[in-house]
Amino acid sequence: ANATRDRLRIAIQKSGRLADPARSLLAACGLSWRESRDKLFCYGESLPVDLLLVRDDDIPGLIADGVCDYGIVGRNELDEQANARLEIGLSPAYREVRPLGFGGCRLMLAIPETWEWEGAQQLQGLRIATSYPAILRQWLSARGVEASVVELSGSVEIAPKLDTADLICDLVSSGATLKANQLKPVETLLDSEAVLAGPVRGFNDARADLSAMLLRRMDGVLKLKD
Numbered sequence: 001a002n003a004t005r006d007r008l009r010i011a012i013q014k015s016g017r018l019a020d021p022a023r024s025l026l027a028a029c030g031l032s033w034r035e036s037r038d039k040l041f042c043y044g045e046s047l048p049v050d051l052l053l054v055r056d057d058d059i060p061g062l063i064a065d066g067v068c069d070y071g072i073v074g075r076n077e078l079d080e081q082a083n084a085r086l087e088i089g090l091s092p093a094y095r096e097v098r099p100l101g102f103g104g105c106r107l108m109l110a111i112p113e114t115w116e117w118e119g120a121q122q123l124q125g126l127r128i129a130t131s132y133p134a135i136l137r138q139w140l141s142a143r144g145v146e147a148s149v150v151e152l153s154g155s156v157e158i159a160p161k162l163d164t165a166d167l168i169c170d171l172v173s174s175g176a177t178l179k180a181n182q183l184k185p186v187e188t189l190l191d192s193e194a195v196l197a198g199p200v201r202g203f204n205d206a207r208a209d210l211s212a213m214l215l216r217r218m219d220g221v222l223k224l225k226d
């Protein structure tokens with residue numbers, strides 16, 4: 001993890017909601033790449049900054065392990081994995097370096113439309129389906145609520161219909177998916193957007209200057225956007 005390198009490596013989502021905006025942002029920072037045949041690694045041409053194209057779930061771990069220096073990932077994913085690490089006594093090993101202003105969504109609790117929301121205490125003893133178990137457990141324990149967290153990797157919103165859970169905790173942007181499943185959002189656990197994630201400690205090799213330049217350029221691009 002402490003190996004010296006003279007090129008910077010950035011992990012971005014290979015395909016999905018963050019893939020194109022992440023690439024566009026980096027291109028706007030003046031980066032360009034030569035694509036390899038497998039399209040998993042893009043060799044930086046204009047600058048020694050390479051891309052690794054991966055699943056978003058893998059990005060925090062790649063930074064923690066020092067395989068990549070930076071990553072563009074949803075705050076939801078970054079916080080979930082930081083909380084999960086905390087639960088087993090590991091330190092975060094990465095941090096949010098910049099919010100990026102795209103990929104906005106909220107991690108929310110949603111209950112059946114027919115219920116009346118009376119607050120967190122109402123969740124005592126219920127089953128909550130989610131792909132963000134560590135964030136949810138942390139939120140529940142901060143409120144002294146004991147509920148059972150049902151971890152699902154996808155299709156969380158149909159869990160109440162299938163009776164595998166009573167309610168859900170899921171990412172919401174427009175709310176259309178909730179509505180289609182007769183659910184209504186009641187509490188926000190996290191306001192999320194895409195972020196630049198990076199290492200907790202600085203670099204002591206060529207990556208230090210590269211990293212400073214990348215951040216300078218990114219700040220310029222982000223300022224133009226708002």
Ligand code: ATP
Pocket residue numbers: 013014015016017018054055056057073074075076077103104105171172173174192193194
């Ligand atoms: P991968 O194949 O990389 O694992 P994925 O299915 O986990 O992809 P996407 O659905 O592409 O991921 O979402 C990536 C990120 O986009 C989310 O982690 C979140 O930060 C953001 N996002 C924005 N709006 C939404 C939304 N409505 N639902 C889900 N994610 C959203």
Ligand code: ZN
Pocket residue numbers: 055056057
């Ligand atoms: Zn994912």
